[in-house]
Amino acid sequence: AQSVAQPEDQVNVAEGNPLTVKCTYSVSGNPYLFWYVQYPNRGLQFLLKYITGDNLVKGSYGFEAEFNKSQTSFHLKKPSALVSDSALYFCAVNHDGGSQGNLIFGKGTKLSVKP
Amino acid sequence: DAGVIQSPRHEVTEMGQEVTLRCKPISGHNSLFWYRQTMMRGLELLIYFNNNVPIDDSGMPEDRFSAKMPNASFSTLKIQPSEPRDSAVYFCASSKVTGVISYEQYFGPGTRLTVT
Numbered sequence: 001a002q003s004v005a006q007p008e009d010q011v012n013v014a015e016g017n018p019l020t021v022k023c024t025y026s027v028s029g030n031p032y033l034f035w036y037v038q039y040p041n042r043g044l045q046f047l048l049k050y051i052t053g054d055n056l057v058k059g060s061y062g063f064e065a066e067f068n069k070s071q072t073s074f075h076l077k078k079p080s081a082l083v084s085d086s087a088l089y090f091c092a093v094n095h096d097g098g099s100q101g102n103l104i105f106g107k108g109t110k111l112s113v114k115p
Numbered sequence: 116d117a118g119v120i121q122s123p124r125h126e127v128t129e130m131g132q133e134v135t136l137r138c139k140p141i142s143g144h145n146s147l148f149w150y151r152q153t154m155m156r157g158l159e160l161l162i163y164f165n166n167n168v169p170i171d172d173s174g175m176p177e178d179r180f181s182a183k184m185p186n187a188s189f190s191t192l193k194i195q196p197s198e199p200r201d202s203a204v205y206f207c208a209s210s211k212v213t214g215v216i217s218y219e220q221y222f223g224p225g226t227r228l229t230v231t
Contacts, residue, residue: 043206108158
């Protein structure tokens with residue numbers, strides 16, 4: 001069965017420091033991996049995705065994620081955090097045999113960036 | 116594009132009343148998803164449609180919940196009768212699926228439901 005794990009409920013970072021939000025997955029077949037961000041009282045917004053190709057994927061707002069097949073991970077990173085990056089981040093997975101685009105979401109990681 | 120449109124944005128109702136939530140997906144998208152989000156349970160998939168056909172409704176909590184998609188541009192989620200434990204934010208999302216390739220889902224702003 002497919003699954004996604006976000007091992008940290010919360011990540012605290014100082015503004016200007018690099019940030020990492022962790023995600024590991026389990027699928028049969030090749031994974032399609034996604035990151036979403038949710039600001040307070042808003043819907044989820046798509047950040048970036050890995051389907052195939054280069055393992056380093058760049059997305060919106062300066063975020064990037066690295067696909068690591070051997071470690072089954074897809075960690076979200078940003079070189080220099082902003083206070084405005086504070087939000088809830090979700091990792092999601094589907095696989096190339098997945099039916100009709102259904103995504104499995106992780107439980108979410110709350111990112112808090114302090115000035 | 117206007118994005119996924121949901122209405123109403125807020126709904127307050129009394130226990131026992133019928134509630135209908137509405138969603139208009141992005142034009143050209145052929146998959147539609149209904150989610151529920153609460154602090155306790157996080158984000159839960161309730162049901163999803165592909166080409167207007169319900170594919171998996173295993174996430175629908177009870178028979179009180181029902182969803183329809185009469186055409187490619189409109190879907191409803193109905194709760195009848197509503198209960199206080201149904202209070203949550205309900206999201207609709209849509210995506211384009213071609214063959215085995217799944218594209219990202221785009222979420223609406225959500226409907227915040229409060230049942231008193």
